[in-house]
Amino acid sequence: MDKLSELLPGKTSTAPEDILCYGFDASGLEAPPSAVVWPHDVGDVIKVIKYASTKGIPVIPRGAGTGMTGGAVPSRGAIILSMEKMNRIIEIDEKNLNVLVEPGVVNGKLQRELQRHRLFYPPDPASMNFCTIGGNVAENAGGARAVKYGVTKDYVLGLEAVLPDGRLINTGVKTAKGVVGYDLTSLLVGSEGTLAVITKIRLKVLPLPQDVITLMVLFKELEQSGIAVTQIISEGIIPRTLEFLDRETIKAVEHYKPIGLPEDIDALLLIELDGAPSAITIDAEKVSDICGRLGGEVIMAENEIAREKLWEARRAISPALFRISPTKINEDIVVPRTRLPEMLGVLKGLSESTGIRIVNFGHAGDGNIHVNLMVDKNNKDEYAKALKLVGDIFSATLELGGTISGEHGVGLTKKDYITMEIQPDELQLMKKIKAVFDPENILNPGKIFP
């Protein structure tokens, strides 16, 4: 690795602490890289890629390591290409409603910067204060606002990227529309760092919504919360968030950070409406009526402080769950919105029959459930049982017309399950596309495909 540090002096490390720090991500999986490189610009990226491809060394592009499926975990001997120094917001084009950023810019930082220009970038993964736009693009990240505003791919207009042989490509457009040739942009979004290293991203943005109202609704019965979700949307109201927490999640949150939630409720909905004040006031009343009629207790927040208070419970979930058990197996299944109560029933049954504690929360508006199996990796029997349970959960999800991942991607943790959802012919097409971009299998090898 001497050559690499000569090529990129001061931007390369093989120090043990760096090897340790960049060897894992939020999946909990880990493997040591052979070196970590922090490129400062696209020229540095090209240098690393050319060096690695000549020597046949794998390269793993990495955002902030907040991915849940091991997408940024190195294969043994790989170079970690950490994009964190390429973190500039290059251009905010207010009038044409788009921005140009480097991949390392943190999502939350971009959100705040845009807010000062009265602009809005909707995708808001729970990790938004740490995760990077580059990582979001690589994983096609979602977030709480996807129910109204869609996911990352709905905002990527164009990309600059480095191919695994060092050539630089540009995809997409700077304009609102463009249909010239195949959609390489959408192909790179969600490709989990396996096709090219993204070095610039042009994103569509929106005018900042005029106002927001937040409602928290407590339900004694899970079934009723599911009916509420369907009725709200049937009413023609698309809230910008429609989050739910189940009983186990509420208990975990109260145990970690008591915020006064009753522990005898079965479900909590966190509903946020945005738009013109006159319109969302009427919608908030309709939502309150619907939930009230179904036995829900409604708490409304109309200012920023009250809103933050209501979001406290949602934000506390992640640290709260880390307290419950040593290992958390975190899945992100999606079912058609109306099948959510049924899927939660299946999960309850599976938890009871296996004795494994399952904690569920997520994006009810999308039918997207974060299913958390609370176990101990060192308890080998329990862990093996949990991994089998994951397969059973995926089977049930697919039977209900769902998908095994709504936000996290496949990475390492789901690659052994991918054939449950993707059939051989489709998988073969994907593998051939991988070979078109990366014939030597240099970029993030061993991910996605079984």
Place this chain on the structure above:
Amino acid sequence: MDKLSELLPGKTSTAPEDILCYGFDASGLEAPPSAVVWPHDVGDVIKVIKYASTKGIPVIPRGAGTGMTGGAVPSRGAIILSMEKMNRIIEIDEKNLNVLVEPGVVNGKLQRELQRHRLFYPPDPASMNFCTIGGNVAENAGGARAVKYGVTKDYVLGLEAVLPDGRLINTGVKTAKGVVGYDLTSLLVGSEGTLAVITKIRLKVLPLPQDVITLMVLFKELEQSGIAVTQIISEGIIPRTLEFLDRETIKAVEHYKPIGLPEDIDALLLIELDGAPSAITIDAEKVSDICGRLGGEVIMAENEIAREKLWEARRAISPALFRISPTKINEDIVVPRTRLPEMLGVLKGLSESTGIRIVNFGHAGDGNIHVNLMVDKNNKDEYAKALKLVGDIFSATLELGGTISGEHGVGLTKKDYITMEIQPDELQLMKKIKAVFDPENILNPGKIFP
């Protein structure tokens, strides 16, 4: 071709009138197919594809032939696969906000059917009363509402399609989200019938907007209309349509069907707002103020009849232009929204310097201009000059940060220009992707690539 009619009795024709009718599309280009087949189901599609691929005969999937770039024009000896009989709306899932349709369903028919369920499918190409959803998906069609709601690709959740060797694939999901494997769905959308034959389409739909207000604004000066567009959007208002007609278009419309538009105006904006009545009433007042301050004369319509009257001018454009000259070369460039007045200035200059009449209208909100060169194909000198002019228009478009096609695709008419926008490395990736799907080059050969 005897074998084909035996394989699909009653669904095949080689009759001269069919060969004639299915030999051209709205581009005006034509070439006779060897046969026309009307599959009734996916089984029929597979039969045709297998027959053709065994014999090495090209297959051209065709919607309603409303495409503007020759995408459905056969190469000599090809089989036209006309999808018009596969026109069922299979499922309307009101609660999960999606529909499953066959490719031959007409866009306008789907719109009307959905309206009865209080649902809304935004993409509305000008040809919506004839064009099919399959064609829309193949071309990634836009429409007037794209400024607020996006284009076809933003609504395609999943596809069933037949590969050129007869294998059936399924891509995407039935759910609101899904990130398992590469995005084959987006790759097929806009691929102009060159990668696979689409046989089923699952589309996302929205609740029907509560109300609509339409405004027509007449401007004495083009410049002022451009400033109005930018100011409306800077105000945080995204109208659902923001259409413009230039002076030449207005004159053509008045000549064809007098509706009382003054001929001394330089630009007309057709602005439509949708949403909650209280919110859009306020927005309509703001839009009126902005336009009024810039010297625009505002006419407002708040009911369906008045609205239809305002849309008359927009709807009359296409037939009106056909009256002006024997040949219309129709381009659909896009520039960043704020560069629209500049681009229109360039077009005016090019028209004056070449003596070729240019008529412009389009989607001002997207920066998407339908540029029409009014010529006579039989006047060889003029026609050659016009084709050269197209190249100059594209150069100017790209210099302003634009794209040579916002809605129509590349097909035959733009393939000689594609390298002006797409660089060799990106084009090579696209060609290799074509080879992954269609190694024998059976599906719609000779399109897109130069």
